Amino acid sequence: MVFKRLPGALAVGGPTVDTVLDPGAARPGGVLSGRVDLVGGPGGHDVEHVALELVARVGASPAGPGDGGDEVAFGRHTAGGAFRLAAGERHSVPFSVPLPWETPVTELPGRTPDVALGVRTELAAAGTTGRGDPDPLAVTPLPAQEAVLGALGQLGFGLRSAGLEYGRIGGTGQRLPFRQEIELSPPPRYADHVNEIELTFLALPGALEVVLEADKRGGPCSDGHDALSRYTVPHDGPAGPLDWNALVDGWVRELVEHRASYGSHAVYGHDGGHLSVPRAG
Incomplete structure (x- = not known):
């Protein structure tokens, strides 16, 4: 004492x-x-x-x-x-x-x-x-947070930082005036398309919102830009066996394939809805 x-x-x-x-x-x-x-x-x-x-x-x-x-x-x-x-x-x-x-x-x-x-x-x-x-104060992730982070690690993403930043993400249920930004370096398969991916968890009483933002690289005829998508899963993950790697990889591929012409609506293309998820065989 x-x-x-x-x-x-x-x-x-x-x-x-x-x-x-x-x-x-x-x-x-x-x-x-x-x-x-x-x-x-x-x-x-x-x-x-x-x-x-x-x-x-x-x-x-x-x-x-x-x-x-x-x-x-x-x-x-x-x-x-x-x-x-x-x-x-x-x-x-x-x-x-x-x-x-x-x-x-x-x-x-x-x-x-x-x-x-x-x-x-x-x-x-x-x-x-x-x-x-x-x-x-030590705080460990919720089961779904652990699963998403584990899947990103299995897919080859590296953790750069995980600090706290002021600001709210529009269209979400965020309540606190700050959020935790987890910055991830991409694996070789995505390195030509994105500089980094930022992950934000926004937990609610009944579910977990997962916000992914990609800092996309520009091409010979285009500038780089940001793309952002939001997904929702239960705190413990959907019932039954789940292939988290396949689920999260699908999120990342969808995020990387966003085009600037989609506009802001596509940025929040999964506006608070639950996604269908692939089941493990």
Whole structure:
């Protein structure tokens, strides 16, 4: 345990705080549980509330999650409050914080993403508020996210970066003011057609939206351009056996074959609908 005093008016003579997350990584749309352990300061305190805030580093440099960017709060939960913490008294406040479905993932196959998520503890007592530094938060992909990423790896795509960027994708159910962009380098079979492919997962309560954007190379008589398509699958994938490699390869081939003359409607050619998917034999 690492007890610490929170910065602010509570720092001098205030209680010390240690936030302990339960073992294991969380998942988007799941619950983050743990406890906040407190030890009363010399004079004791009337605690008004204990709160947890979810924070993300958005717009950080690809050089690393701690290199620049803005700290953005994307969730808040009051764990408890209105109790007397006597001098030297130990008290624990358990919590269960629901994670938004669009919570970025911090663990990807074979790479640590350029993503910094954290849980910040807030303590209010005697009319003052103290907030600590964020404790690191680990988030693993949903089963369908894992399947899509695994299929892209099997198809030869390489992971370049997976940072957080401001902005919303039109025509989707996106709620947070930022999104996770996973940049992928193409395998040789697609290298002549695209510079890279950007993947964004937008999870909803009932399904997962997969947004693919291709930075397409120009030809001798044409400029390069972007093509974008959107697909929807259940969180656990469609029922029954599924050839994810064939499914995702079909998405990529369709994306690469987009033409600029299609216009914006074709960019969202699968406007929120579920696709038929090939079954494994």
